[in-house]
Amino acid sequence: MAKREGNNTKRRIAARGTVPPTELARVLGQVRYGGSALHKKRPGDYGFIPPVNPRPSKSMCDDIRHVLKSEAQSLLTKGIEHGMVSNFPAGGLPKYVWAVDSDQEPYEAKLGEDGQTYHGYRLNKANESIMRDYVLAEWRQRT
Template structure:
């Protein structure tokens, strides 16, 4: 596996055996993808009161609109493949990564309040995590037939 560039320990993918299949299944049940108006031009089917994109945030719908069910699927698949950071004391990882069928790399992030609510955004090609996530995805997910 390629060595991950950078040194942010919160943004590292855990080793594959970090959680059991049962623990991953529980995490998938506990995590809720809610989206964020700060990353959207269009609120789509997220039931957000409005889209309120911030200039410093990447837009998850810049290239295309990603509906809630696809975002939920991406998060669940990321968990199933073990593409998440070390779970915190509240049991939730700060980050969950996934790759779409189109090859787009996404990062979902939770807040520090332990709610299990996540919002996500695409990782730009320049982000050091982009290629790393893709390589781990190929190793863990595509080789497992997912």
């Protein structure tokens, strides 16, 4: 059974022009990608202990190929640069950031419980088709 796609209003890309460039620049200076062993099939260079701990209910960031930490950080940065963020309060960080890699695969990064680091996962066709199409369309318009 496919996972149901939710209707979480926080999981929406902020409309173009609604997040001031100064806020995006501030966010760029604060964000970092940490990852999560729950979303990994391959250990890569993340340094997790245990190296991977995939959960069947979680989307995998590396189900198609290895995604090294530097690439994940780059995708996070590119998503913010293009305003592919959820709405967030001034001075805060967006809960979600979206980006598309060079193979046209969309990824979603989510702010972790510590409120400082992000973990991400690929939006796959089977479980995330609506969100996947939405992110791809927005990415094409913003890049």
